Amino acid sequence: xxxxxxxxxxxxxxxxxxxxxxxxxxxxxxxxxxxxxxxxxxxxxxxxxxxxxxxxxxxxxxxxxxxxxxxxxxxxxxxxxxxxxxxxxxxxxxxxxxxxxxxxxxxxxxxxxxxxxxxxxxxxxxxxxxxxxxxxxxxxxxxxxxxxxxxxxxxxxxxxxxxxxxxxxxxxxxxxxxxxxxxxxxxxxxxxxxxxxxxxxxxxxxxxxxxxxxxxxxxxxxxxxxxxxxxxxxxxxxxxxxxxxxxxxxxxxxxxxxxxxxxxxxxxxxxxx
Numbered sequence: 618x619x620x621x622x623x624x625x626x627x628x629x630x631x632x633x634x635x636x637x638x639x640x641x642x643x644x645x646x647x648x649x650x651x652x653x654x655x656x657x658x659x660x661x662x663x664x665x666x667x668x669x670x671x672x673x674x675x676x677x678x679x680x681x682x683x684x685x686x687x688x689x690x691x692x693x694x695x696x697x698x699x700x701x702x703x704x705x706x707x708x709x710x711x712x713x714x715x716x717x718x719x720x721x722x723x724x725x726x727x728x729x730x731x732x733x734x735x736x737x738x739x740x741x742x743x744x745x746x747x748x749x750x751x752x753x754x755x756x757x758x759x760x761x762x763x764x765x766x767x768x769x770x771x772x773x774x775x776x777x778x779x780x781x782x783x784x785x786x787x788x789x790x791x792x793x794x795x796x797x798x799x800x801x802x803x804x805x806x807x808x809x810x811x812x813x814x815x816x817x818x819x820x821x822x823x824x825x826x827x828x829x830x831x832x833x834x835x836x837x838x839x840x841x842x843x844x845x846x847x848x849x850x851x852x853x854x855x856x857x858x859x860x861x862x863x864x865x866x867x868x869x870x871x872x873x874x875x876x877x878x879x880x881x882x883x884x885x886x887x888x889x890x
Contacts, residue, residue, distance in 0.1 A: 644702055645745075646765050652791035654736060654769065655784055660686030660722040663778055664693060666712050674698070674705045676712055678720070684781055686722070693720070695746060695757040703761030710805040711742055717774045719781070722748075736763065740773050741803020764800035771798060 655661065662685075664678035678693040697705040712718075721736045733748035733755055743766035748755040770777055770792065783789040804810050 644761060644765065645763050648794050648796055649766060649769050650791065650794050651769050651780070652784070654721050655685075655781060655791060657723055658685060658721040659724050660688045660720070661781060661785075662686070662688075662720050662722075663774075664718050664720055666714055666716040666718065667692075669709065669712055669714065671709050674709060676708070678718060681717070684778075685785055688722075690754055692754065693757055694754075695759055697759045700760045703759060705759065707742070707762045707802060708744060708759055710807075711739060711803065713806055716740075717778075719774060719777055733757075736766070738766075738770070738774065738777055739803070741767070741771050743767070743769075743802075762802055764802060767801055768794045768796060768798040771795075771803070773803075 660683070662680050663682040665681045667677045667679045669676045674697040676695050676697060678695065680691050680693075697708050699705050716739055719738045721738075723734050725732055725734060731750060733750075735746040735748065735757070737744040737746060743763035745760045745763050746757050747760055748757040750756075770780070780789070780791065784791045801810075
């Protein structure tokens with residue numbers, strides 16, 4: 618057996634595990650109950666924005682109060698670059714020093730990787746973040762907004778904090794999600810709201826603009842000839858929306874297929890020799 622084949626056989630298990638460990642970073646479109654988010658979170662805390670740097674862009678959160686979990690980390694530095702579905706402006710327009718944020722943090726451990734996923738909520742807006750252990754802390758990065766989680770909860774930060782506290786104390790049940798709620802984000806610091814634009818189709822999820830008004834005509838003027846308008850062509854069927862899986866998941870499957878194909882080709886060449 619050639620050295621190349623032996624090396625590939627040793628690397629294959631690691632390669633497969635790495636592909637399976639790739640986290641799904643896509644926007645959450647499934648109707649998600651708040652009770653599930655609370656139950657699945659290892660840590661739930663209320664944090665305050667301590668610093669914002671729009672140039673980098675980045676921000677730092679400091680823990681104000683822990684509602685669930687035993688983590689002792691007090692500072693959460695967050696890089697706000699965003700992934701292919703994210704826009705740092707969604708966070709920067711809604712965060713300043715003193716802004717309160719609820720964090721729902723879950724730890725994922727595999728044989729080759731350890732990472733954290735967090736859902737952040739502030740004043741009606743949901744965001745997703747991913748974290749990697751670094752020294753005694755965690756280095757976080759913002760991935761994208763989660764507009765469909767408005768169906769889970771859309772109130773303000775104080776209201777969500779009270780709901781979570783009562784649910785954890787078994788004094789109340791979490792409110793059920795609202796399937797009819799339109800996706801979107803809460804107001805900006807300037808108090809403005811915006812339509813959520815679907816990153817896949819480019820169309821607003823809050824409806825298309827109203828059709829143009831017909832041209833006005835003089836009621837006293839009778840047209841000499843009425844011409845029937847030509848029928849407009851039927852609109853092309855809309856392309857099916859891609860599945861919820863993120864680009865990272867597709868890349869992982871593609872890399873897995875390419876790796877297996879290379880190994881098969883090398884083995885076949887070896888047999889021919």
